[in-house]
Amino acid sequence: MKRFAALMTSVALLATQSGVAQMGAPGERPTTLAAAPGPLATKYKADADRILQAAMNDNDGYAALAYLTDHIGKRVSGSPQLNTAIAWGAELMRKAGLQNVQVQPVMVPRWVRGNESATIQYKGEAGPITKPLHMLGLGMSVGTPKGGITAPVVFVHDFAELDALPDAQVKGKVVVYNPGWHGYGIGSMYRTGGPSRAAARGAAAVLVRSATGLALQIPHTGTLRYDEKQPKIPSAAISVEDALLIERLAKEGPVTVHLEMEAHMEPDVKAGNLLGEIVGSEHPEQVVVLGGHIDSWDVGQGAQDDGSGIMATFEAVSLIHKLGLKPKRTIRIVFWVNEENGGAGGRAYRQWIGDRIGDQVAAIEMDGGAEKPLGIGYGGFGGPRRPAPPAPGAAASSATRPGFDIGTLTPEEQRSFASLRDIVSLLGAIGTDTVSPGGGGSDIGPIVADGVPALSPHTVGEHYFDWHHTEADTLDKVDPDSFKRNTAMLSVVAYVLADMDGRLAGRKGEVRE
Numbered sequence: 105m106k107r108f109a110a111l112m113t114s115v116a117l118l119a120t121q122s123g124v125a126q127m128g129a130p131g132e133r134p135t136t137l138a139a140a141p142g143p144l145a146t147k148y149k150a151d152a153d154r155i156l157q158a159a160m161n162d163n164d165g166y167a168a169l170a171y172l173t174d175h176i177g178k179r180v181s182g183s184p185q186l187n188t189a190i191a192w193g194a195e196l197m198r199k200a201g202l203q204n205v206q207v208q209p210v211m212v213p214r215w216v217r218g219n220e221s222a223t224i225q226y227k228g229e230a231g232p233i234t235k236p237l238h239m240l241g242l243g244m245s246v247g248t249p250k251g252g253i254t255a256p257v258v259f260v261h262d263f264a265e266l267d268a269l270p271d272a273q274v275k276g277k278v279v280v281y282n283p284g285w286h287g288y289g290i291g292s293m294y295r296t297g298g299p300s301r302a303a304a305r306g307a308a309a310v311l312v313r314s315a316t317g318l319a320l321q322i323p324h325t326g327t328l329r330y331d332e333k334q335p336k337i338p339s340a341a342i343s344v345e346d347a348l349l350i351e352r353l354a355k356e357g358p359v360t361v362h363l364e365m366e367a368h369m370e371p372d373v374k375a376g377n378l379l380g381e382i383v384g385s386e387h388p389e390q391v392v393v394l395g396g397h398i399d400s401w402d403v404g405q406g407a408q409d410d411g412s413g414i415m416a417t418f419e420a421v422s423l424i425h426k427l428g429l430k431p432k433r434t435i436r437i438v439f440w441v442n443e444e445n446g447g448a449g450g451r452a453y454r455q456w457i458g459d460r461i462g463d464q465v466a467a468i469e470m471d472g473g474a475e476k477p478l479g480i481g482y483g484g485f486g487g488p489r490r491p492a493p494p495a496p497g498a499a500a501s502s503a504t505r506p507g508f509d510i511g512t513l514t515p516e517e518q519r520s521f522a523s524l525r526d527i528v529s530l531l532g533a534i535g536t537d538t539v540s541p542g543g544g545g546s547d548i549g550p551i552v553a554d555g556v557p558a559l560s561p562h563t564v565g566e567h568y569f570d571w572h573h574t575e576a577d578t579l580d581k582v583d584p585d586s587f588k589r590n591t592a593m594l595s596v597v598a599y600v601l602a603d604m605d606g607r608l609a610g611r612k613g614e615v616r617e
C-alpha cells in the first residue's frame with residue numbers, strides 16, 4: 105500500500121502541475137492518452153456536435169470577459185471591485201436563465217499594498233550607484249517601518265545555501281533568493297515559504313526572483329505564507345533581471361538594499377462564492393460543479409488568472425441551457441472567492457456541502473488560463489498541491505516525476521480513464537481529444553481531498569506564467585479562439601458527466617494547503 109500511495113502522490117504531483125509541468129522542459133509533460141470512442145461517443149454525438157457548433161460561434165463569453173476586465177478590472181479580496189464583480193456575475197447568471205443563483209457569504213482578508221519601492225546601492229566605477237528595483241510586494245506581506253529598511257544583501261540560490269550560512273551572515277540582512285526557473289511549483293515554493301525560512305535565521309527582509317521563465321523586467325506578485333512561529337518580515341518579488349544583477353554584484357562586493365513598503369492588513373470583508381445551476385431532471389441532488397475564482401491580484405486585470413476561467417466555465421454552462429439540453433444531474437457553476445490569498449472560498453464551499461459530499465459527481469476547475477486546450481486533465485487523487493519544500497540541506501532541484509502507468513491504477517480508476525477517453529473522442533473537431541493524468545485546482549481542493557474526482561483543462565501552457573500575477577495579465581493576452589475551444593470542451597465534458605449513467609472515480613487524500 106505504501107508503494108501505491110507513493111505512486112498516487114506522484115500522479116497528484118503531475119496533477120498539481122497541469123498547466124505547470126508543461127511549462128518546463130519537454131520531459132516534464134504529463135503523459136497524454138488519446139481518445140478512444142465507445143458507447144458514450146455514440147450516445148452523445150448529436151448533442152456534442154450542437155454544443156461545439158454553438159460554442160465556436162459564440163461571442164458572448166469573451167464579451168463578458170472583456171466587460172469584467174475592462175469595466176470592473178482587478179478584484180483583489182476585500183476590495184470594492186471584488187464585490188462589484190460578484191454582483192455583476194449574479195446578474196449575468198440570472199440573465200442567462202440559470203437557477204438557484206445565490207451568493208454564499210464568505211469573509212475574506214483585506215490585504216492592502218500601499219506605496220512600495222526598493223533600491224540597491226553598490227560600488228560603481230565612478231562611485232556608488234543607486235538603482236531602483238522592479239519590485240512588487242508579496243501578497244499578505246507586512247510593511248516596513250516608516251522610512252524603510254536599509255540592510256546589506258545576502259544572496260542565495262536556494263534553501264540549501266541559506267541553511268549552510270552561519271547565523272551572523274544572515275542576521276539583519278536582506279535575503280535575496282534566485283532559485284532559477286524549474287517550473288511554478290519550485291518558484292512559488294520560494295515565494296510562499298522563503299520569507300519565514302529567512303526570518304527563522306534572523307533576516308530583516310526578503311526579495312525573491314519572480315516565479316516566471318520570462319525576463320522582461322516585470323515583477324510577479326503572489327501570496328506568501330508566514331510561519332506563525334517566526335517573525336513576520338517584509339517580502340517582495342523582483343524581476344528576473346534584477347535578481348540576476350544582484351547575483352552578479354554580490355559576488356563582487358557589498359550590495360545594500362533600501363526597501364519601503366506600506367503593506368498592511370485591514371479588517372476582514374464580507375464577500376462570497378457565487379453559484380448558479382441547471383437543476384438535474386432526474387437526480388437533482390447529484391452535482392457536477394465547475395468554475396474558477398473571481399478574485400484576482402491587485403495588479404493587471406486578472407484576465408487569464410482567473411477571469412478566463414470563470415467566464416469560459418460560465419459560458420459552457422450557459423450554452424447547455426441555451427440549447428435546451430436537460431442533463432439528468434445538476435450542473436453547478438461556482439465563482440469561488442479568495443483563491444489567491446487564503447482559499448476561504450474553497451473551504452466555505454466544502455463546509456456548505458457538508459455530508460452531501462457523496463453526491464458531488466465531479467469537480468472541474470479552470471485556473472490555468474485560456475490558452476489553446478489539448479484535452480482534459482483528470483486527477484482527483486488528493487495529495488499535496490505543491491511539492492513539499494526540500495529538507496534543510498537538500499538542494500532545490502526539479503523534482504523527478506515518474507512516468508504515468510495506467511496499469512497501476514485501480515480497475516475503477518482505469519474504467520474512469522476509459523470513460524473520459526470515450527467522452528473526449530467527441531472533441532476531435534476542436535483538437536481537444538486527449539486525456540492527461542493530473543487535473544484539479546485549489547478551490548476544489550477541499551472537496552477533491554474528500555474523494556470528488558477532479559478535472560481541469562490541459563492546455564499548451566506556453567505563456568501563462570509570463571503574465572501570471574503581473575500588471576500584464578490583461579484581456580489582450582486571452583486569445584478569443586482558444587477561449588472558445590476551452591468553453592466548447594468544458595461544455596461537452598460537463599454535460600456528458602452530468603447525464604451519463606456511470607460516474608468517475610475519485611480518491612480521498614490529504615491536501616496540504
Ligand SMILES: [Zn+2]
Pocket residue numbers: 397409410443471
Ligand atoms: Zn488563479
